[in-house]
Amino acid sequence: MKIAVLSGKGGTGKTLVSVNLAAAAKISTYIDCDVEEPNGHLFFKPKDIIEEEISVNIPKVDGNLCSGCRRCVEFCKFNALAYIKDKLIVFEDICHFCGGCILLCPEKALTEKEKVVGRVQKGTSEQVTVYTGILNPGEPSGIPIIKKLLDENEHERDKTVFIDCPPGSACIVMESIKDADYCILVAEPTLFGVHNLNMVYELVKLFNKPFGVVLNKCLDGENPSEKFCLEKNIQILSRIPFDNELGTLNSNAEIAVRKSKRYRMIFYFLLEAVKKEVHHEATSDS
Template structure:
């Protein structure tokens, strides 16, 4: 699709938009924001890519959930065919292989399932087996399609599960909210890679501003259009994250107050927009601003 056509489609309302919600640290409100934005939309998909601690499903409580295992390819050595050249050991950047007593040892929990060792082996002595590293859980909650990834403890990387979660994004133009893992490491990069817009959630503390700066650097590196939601805002109190946004020229799309009622509802696993009209209004407005900002930033005449 060319860019002119893309903008026409947007004007017609058939926006195929993926919005990634991320933050530099845990506990800033990524899940609260993404769950409530998805619930505020007429129709949406919610993808939980925080596979080490997925919790969006606790809010949505999807009906008729379907589980699918997710596996990766782990090398298996045919010791009789192995000539002991050690090319696989030297190739492995993750140090998952060792060559001891004329035998290749495989460390499953270190292996990142890149498949490289099987390719470089000149004796074709390496085959692969499927190791289950987690699962996907899919279901619906009112008008929201929910897909969550779960990584089993002790696995090398959540990236293979995140890929599977993202593959569940509807291709029919449904608004899609991607709940990212915290931080700015590989798993976050994987989660935002295909996003059209990045929404960063930030706390009103110096630490919060520091973490915001980290994810800001990441979204700029990925050249993603982005904006910020300031969470836990206190009236008449300095907000270092807001100062950072002003200094860096980052659009602030909304502010969520530090609010005991909000905290109580949220900690009870309830969706704010489904239980309180004024929160429904707050998130509907935020959703509108996010959609507008994303449409503007991804428009063909944008200077990005």
């Protein structure tokens, strides 16, 4: 069972929810796909870390073979190639490693060259297996790292996997939720929060994923995100209070489930609610 946790912007509580759910599930896998600034490891403090570098293939030009036809320059959507004074220039930092230029080159002047874009760490925290994807600063895309993180877990299908997604609803989030069985959308109780919730709501609908919402930072009074859920008939899975105790635990990089009885219960109930939903989906599909 793969559960993806996402939100339309950063700081909403994706890491709070996914880390605590993984801890509440006890034997589970936590995958930090927020490769631009992974922070789940700050809470789990994983041990016995194994690290692997992740590379992509970018084009390398053989100037003796290049005929100057410029097909590659015209093809590249990211403008990573320029042809100046009978010489092809490759801008490695701009290249999104689609490989199109290499395929197109009629002279076979372009070949693949490996470039390290980041790394993947695997460690353990109690009985939780913790994966962290780390993209090197300045790299244009974290997708190769996310692919690696999610492929790694294919052989552990029996375990409950929690995917901590990057913020937003762009390609990198689509890659993260692609194989998820269920999506948890985390929302803040503001109008801005509703706007961001709507972005991920539209994404999960587009991907035809079963989903529910966790309302985070709940205060007394009106909650625009709750209103949005009621209007759209979206399942509300849990309400997490805007609370000093939780804030303190979080800012000390503690996992609330492992420190507080109250939060152990809140996340345990959330986990049960999600399991029930996934089970329900599985039976209604068959």
